[in-house]
Every structure is written in C-alpha cells, then in structure tokens.
Amino acid sequence: QQQVKQSPQSLIVQKGGISIINCAYENTAFDYFPWYQQFPGKGPALLIAIRPDVSEKKEGRFTISFNKSAKQFSLHIMDSQPGDSATYFCAPANAGGTSYGKLTFGQGTILTVHP
Amino acid sequence: GAGVSQTPSNKVTEKGKYVELRCDPISGHTALYWYRQSLGQGPEFLIYFQGTGAADDSGLPNDRFFAVRPEGSVSTLKIQRTERGDSAVYLCASSLRGGPGEKLFFGSGTQLSVL
Numbered sequence: 687q688q689q690v691k692q693s694p695q696s697l698i699v700q701k702g703g704i705s706i707i708n709c710a711y712e713n714t715a716f717d718y719f720p721w722y723q724q725f726p727g728k729g730p731a732l733l734i735a736i737r738p739d740v741s742e743k744k745e746g747r748f749t750i751s752f753n754k755s756a757k758q759f760s761l762h763i764m765d766s767q768p769g770d771s772a773t774y775f776c777a778p779a780n781a782g783g784t785s786y787g788k789l790t791f792g793q794g795t796i797l798t799v800h801p
Numbered sequence: 802g803a804g805v806s807q808t809p810s811n812k813v814t815e816k817g818k819y820v821e822l823r824c825d826p827i828s829g830h831t832a833l834y835w836y837r838q839s840l841g842q843g844p845e846f847l848i849y850f851q852g853t854g855a856a857d858d859s860g861l862p863n864d865r866f867f868a869v870r871p872e873g874s875v876s877t878l879k880i881q882r883t884e885r886g887d888s889a890v891y892l893c894a895s896s897l898r899g900g901p902g903e904k905l906f907f908g909s910g911t912q913l914s915v916l
Contacts, residue, residue, distance in 0.1 A: 730892075789846065794842070
C-alpha cells in the first residue's frame with residue numbers, strides 16, 4: 687500500500703464548501719484511477735474514475751483531476767453536503783494487467799462536512 | 802441477488818480455530834475478488850477468481866488462507882489456525898467479466914475477530 691499515498695488523512699469542511707483529496711502513486715503501470723466512497727459498516731462504492739488519456743472528468747459535484755507527469759490525481763467535491771461525510775479512497779490499478787480488479791487502495795481520507 | 806452478499810456479517814473465533822467466510826456475488830458476474838481491510842486502513846487485495854479458477858492469488862498472506870469457487874458463483878474464504886493478526890473486515894467484490902476498468906461491486910464485509 688505504500689505505493690499509494692493519500693492526503694490529507696482527515697478533512698473537515700463546512701456545508702457548501704469544496705473538499706479536495708489528493709493521491710500520489712509510484713507505479714507507472716497504473717492506468718485506471720478510481721475514487722471509492724465508504725460509509726461505516728459498508729463496503730467501498732465506486733464514486734468516479736478516470737483513464738490517463740484525459741486530464742479531468744466531472745460527474746455532478748465530483749471531479750477528478752489527473753496529472754500524469756507528477757503521478758498524482760485528486761478528487762474535488764463541490765458544494766459539499768453532510769451526506770458526503772464518509773471515508774474516501776483512491777485505488778489505482780493496472781487495467782491492462784491480467785487482474786483488472788486488483789486495486790491498490792490508499793489509506794483513506796475521513797471527510798466530515800458540518801451543516 | 803441485488804448486491805453482493807457476505808455471511809456472516811460478524812464472526813468471533815478463538816486463536817487457532819478454523820473459519821469460513823462466504824460470498825454470494827451479483828448474479829451473472831464471472832469475476833470475484835476478496836480483499837481484507839484492517840482498522841483504519843484501505844482494503845488490500847487477496848485473491849481474484851475468473852469463473853471457477855483463481856486467476857491471481859498473489860495477495861494471500863500465507864498458506865493458512867485458501868479460497869474456492871467451485872461452481873463459479875458462491876465463493877468461500879477459508880482461514881486455518883487463525884491468529885489475532887487475522888482480525889479484520891474481509892470484503893468480497895464482483896464485476897461482470899473482470900474486464901479493464903470494470904466497476905467493482907463490494908459487499909458489506911465480514912468482521913472477523915480472533916480472540
């Protein structure tokens with residue numbers, strides 16, 4: 687898991703604010719960059735993902751920004767809501783490898799959105 | 802079923818005992834994955850099944866861990882001679898074909914506690 691480093695470990699924002707979580711990776715074979723959201727007592731759920739042929743992808747309030755040269759990608763949550771309070775994981779993978787679902791999870795970022 | 806089902810949701814055992822954890826993937830999904838999530842950490846890959854065969858078992862920590870999927874649907878993770886360090890949440894995930902960048906659907910996990 688040291689191949690993937692997330693920051694910050696925890697984040698507190700006010701309702702309506704912007705939440706930004708960063709992920710740095712070492713393995714240049716990674717070519718699939720997802721973010722997962724996990725609520726207590728539940729398994730992770732895919733939030734948004736990007737492939738390296740684009741630098742940004744937006745889905746609703748969620749945006750991934752990707753910087754291939756820096757080997758970093760980030761998650762931006764616009765207009766953060768209390769319901770977004772959860773743990774977020776980056777989990778890059780080598781989608782061209784033989785085990786496409788072999789994700790390498792970061793350590794997680796605990797997001798708290800205050801009303 | 803509607804989602805990935807894991808049973809039991811909680812399992813308490815004593816050091817040295819044998820345990821079996823069950824996973825029912827989404828109907829029709831040929832790819833099945835086991836992950837282990839220790840407290841405060843991201844999930845770690847254990848094993849990947851494509852159909853009945855283990856395509857990648859590189860994440861199994863040692864030979865006390867074994868998994869099967871005899872009919873290509875339900876899978877069982879088996880742990881022999883359990884140790885306190887095996888305490889974690891064991892997550893199962895499935896995807897349609899195990900193709901590049903496919904969405905993984907996770908179950909809620911089995912919380913294993915070894916006393």
